[in-house]
Amino acid sequence: MPSVFLLTLGCPKNEADSDSFAGCFSAAGWEIVDNSEKADLLLLNTCAFIQPAVEESLEAIAEAVEWKNCKTGRKLILAGCLPGRFRNDDSGGLEDFDLITGPGDNAALMKYLSASVSAGPVPVESIYHRYLKISEGCSNNCSYCTIPLIRGHREDRSFEDILLDAGHLVEQGALEIGIVGQDTGSWRSSRGGVSQLVSHLAFKFPHIWFRLYYIHPAHFPNEFPVLIEKYANIMPYIDMPIQHVSNTVLERMGRHYTEEYLRNMFESFDKSDTELAVRTTVIVGYPGETDTDFDRLIGFLSDYDCLRTISAFPYWPEEGTREYSRNTADDLPGPDTVQSRLMGIGDVSDKLYMIRAERIEGKVIEVLADTAELGHGRLDAPVVDGACIFDRVVEPGQIIKCRVSECFGSEMLVEVLQ
Numbered sequence: 001m002p003s004v005f006l007l008t009l010g011c012p013k014n015e016a017d018s019d020s021f022a023g024c025f026s027a028a029g030w031e032i033v034d035n036s037e038k039a040d041l042l043l044l045n046t047c048a049f050i051q052p053a054v055e056e057s058l059e060a061i062a063e064a065v066e067w068k069n070c071k072t073g074r075k076l077i078l079a080g081c082l083p084g085r086f087r088n089d090d091s092g093g094l095e096d097f098d099l100i101t102g103p104g105d106n107a108a109l110m111k112y113l114s115a116s117v118s119a120g121p122v123p124v125e126s127i128y129h130r131y132l133k134i135s136e137g138c139s140n141n142c143s144y145c146t147i148p149l150i151r152g153h154r155e156d157r158s159f160e161d162i163l164l165d166a167g168h169l170v171e172q173g174a175l176e177i178g179i180v181g182q183d184t185g186s187w188r189s190s191r192g193g194v195s196q197l198v199s200h201l202a203f204k205f206p207h208i209w210f211r212l213y214y215i216h217p218a219h220f221p222n223e224f225p226v227l228i229e230k231y232a233n234i235m236p237y238i239d240m241p242i243q244h245v246s247n248t249v250l251e252r253m254g255r256h257y258t259e260e261y262l263r264n265m266f267e268s269f270d271k272s273d274t275e276l277a278v279r280t281t282v283i284v285g286y287p288g289e290t291d292t293d294f295d296r297l298i299g300f301l302s303d304y305d306c307l308r309t310i311s312a313f314p315y316w317p318e319e320g321t322r323e324y325s326r327n328t329a330d331d332l333p334g335p336d337t338v339q340s341r342l343m344g345i346g347d348v349s350d351k352l353y354m355i356r357a358e359r360i361e362g363k364v365i366e367v368l369a370d371t372a373e374l375g376h377g378r379l380d381a382p383v384v385d386g387a388c389i390f391d392r393v394v395e396p397g398q399i400i401k402c403r404v405s406e407c408f409g410s411e412m413l414v415e416v417l418q
Helices: 012-027 051-069 081-085 106-113 147-151 159-171 194-204 224-230 247-253 259-271 291-301 335-360
Strands: 003-008 041-046 075-080 129-133 176-180 209-212 237-239 277-284 307-314 364-369 374-377 388-390 399-408 411-416
Touching: 003 012, 012 041, 012 075, 012 106, 012 129, 012 176, 041 051, 041 081, 051 075, 051 081, 075 081, 075 106, 081 147, 129 159, 159 176, 159 194, 176 194, 194 209, 194 224, 209 237, 259 291, 277 291, 277 335, 291 335, 307 335, 335 399, 364 388, 388 399
Parallel strands: 003 041, 041 075, 129 176, 176 209, 237 277, 277 307, 388 411
Antiparallel strands: 364 374, 364 399, 374 388, 399 411
């Protein structure tokens, strides 16, 4: 039986794509292996959202080509966002690849494998927490963003296809399913929006944790906090990339909301009967961002109890975006200013972790055991947020009652109670 190793770079959406690729290989009679040295073929699923991701993908390509050349007969596939963003112009230099295909292009892979049907998603990374993609692409056209260039405009998957894939994930042992897409709040079908979809999944699979990712603030489903109160298996977690709060910066970004809008929303989160955890991302050093703009951002991030995790990124001028075409080099804050602002966001984040520690130490929480030593709770997403460190070895793939003994920044030491 031929064997394949899939290496995934980037975000959970790419992880969902890799699981789908693995399903294509499985249907074609290939064995999925966990080490490239065991493999006859390596599929590299790349990221290219911003320049550092492109550089990481290029480094991985160099290593993959070296892997291929070490042994006669090895095959190499380049997939994902890098070839999705930078199309083959037939200028050469790609001879080492046996197939080049864009993000989530199962049809091209199936044709290469001479297979007619996929087996559905097959786990490549974790068995216990999986990602379920409900849409492809994005139609928001934010000024800085490369996603429409890479994945095109938003196309929603059908309710039936999503439900079918969810069933596969549950059958394969998933305990948590993350709902992902570039703009999950905009998903629609004849049976309703994303709230109806998630509530149906929660009702159909009552023992599975469901977590909703990538909610654009302008498309937040207002009824979602009510669903969290109704269904214990919908995590009280809101992944919402606000990017900024200054109205001047938001308008230039093309985000289509205001600071007042965000404040009203976050105030409602703080007033919710259920404790909500919000994870957000922000961009600092955006063209035209002044000290006053940044101070407004810092003030906002310091004002709300619901904020749990903040990820800050410097602005990267990406070719092909509207912001790049404005030739705004003179508007860019200097590198020292950007670094200082990133450190300022880090200080706010550290304070949030301290506040969380005061609230949660000594409390009993549920933890999903991702491994024998580590897990994550209901208020933290796997991988991207803080981990729970067990005080003893446990059996992975179960939800365990634990008492929080001590917090260390984003991580928690927990005492296993069962």
